[in-house]
Amino acid sequence: MSAWQIIRHRLEATRDAALLLLAPQLCRQCGALTEKLSDGAVCRACWESWLGEQARRPQACARCGRWAEAETEFVARRPQCEQCAPWALEWLRSGGAYVGALRAALLALKRIPMTPEPLRRIVRETWRQEAALHESDIIAPIPLAPRRERQRGYNQAALLAREVACAAQRPLVTGALARVIETHPQRAGLDARARRDGLKGAFRVIRPRLVANRRVLLVDDTLTSGATLDVAAQALLAAGATAVSALTAARTLLRARPGAT
Numbered sequence: 001m002s003a004w005q006i007i008r009h010r011l012e013a014t015r016d017a018a019l020l021l022l023a024p025q026l027c028r029q030c031g032a033l034t035e036k037l038s039d040g041a042v043c044r045a046c047w048e049s050w051l052g053e054q055a056r057r058p059q060a061c062a063r064c065g066r067w068a069e070a071e072t073e074f075v076a077r078r079p080q081c082e083q084c085a086p087w088a089l090e091w092l093r094s095g096g097a098y099v100g101a102l103r104a105a106l107l108a109l110k111r112i113p114m115t116p117e118p119l120r121r122i123v124r125e126t127w128r129q130e131a132a133l134h135e136s137d138i139i140a141p142i143p144l145a146p147r148r149e150r151q152r153g154y155n156q157a158a159l160l161a162r163e164v165a166c167a168a169q170r171p172l173v174t175g176a177l178a179r180v181i182e183t184h185p186q187r188a189g190l191d192a193r194a195r196r197d198g199l200k201g202a203f204r205v206i207r208p209r210l211v212a213n214r215r216v217l218l219v220d221d222t223l224t225s226g227a228t229l230d231v232a233a234q235a236l237l238a239a240g241a242t243a244v245s246a247l248t249a250a251r252t253l254l255r256a257r258p259g260a261t
């Protein structure tokens with residue numbers, strides 16, 4: 001570390017301590033006081049614990065990156081799984097499980113348009129580590145319905161897509177795809193097929209020339225059933241995109257099977 005870097009780190013630590021003394025922030029995950037502004041709404045200990053947990057999940061599906069959910073489960077990595085077999089998406093990767101620190105950070109991102117450093121790193125590393133995603137020509141976020149974007153003032157998926165575009169050195173395209181129907185895909189009790197049916201026609205490509213003959217990488221905050229991304233991918237392919245893959249910051253875990261630990 002150079003002398004300048006050491007000075008910069010000390011200055012940042014002093015600034016953080018001063019600001020957090022004036023306006024203490026409690027970790028959204030555990031309630032402890034946070035120490036670094038760049039960690040966002042989650043404390044360092046919670047980020048470390050989430051990262052430690054992620055490192056122990058073996059990947060179970062080569063196409064969608066789904067991982068084994070129980071640490072003890074032996075997994076033979078397959079070319080595709082039951083969940084991703086019907087998808088129009090070519091490849092999918094997620095930064096990690098929608099639990100703990102990552103879940104708290106993504107919920108906070110819906111209230112404050114600031115992407116904390118650990119979340120930026122997760123998104124950038126997910127892109128870097130997956131060669132299949134490197135062939136994309138453009139990066140596009142999953143759009144919000146216009147009314148919801150007006151209420152929130154921004155689209156959190158676009159903030160994450162910007163990180164991917166930076167890491168990938170590819171253009172960020174936000175105006176090609178529009179969400180024409182406001183949907184509630186997170187509703188509990190709906191299976192993958194019902195969610196997919198509820199999303200039919202939810203997206204429309206409004207500027208086809210931006211996606212025609214291009215490989216598109218879609219970015220969203222959280223993958224639940226995959227239906228949202230898949231329906232958006234179908235719309236892009238119908239408008240002439242060559243291929244569509246996706247990257248999400250998080251992915252919800254499937255319900256643990258009986259007997260799984």
Ligand SMILES: [Zn+2]
Binds near residue numbers: 031044046
């Ligand atoms: Zn915490």
Ligand SMILES: [Zn+2]
Binds near residue numbers: 061065080081083084
């Ligand atoms: Zn899969």
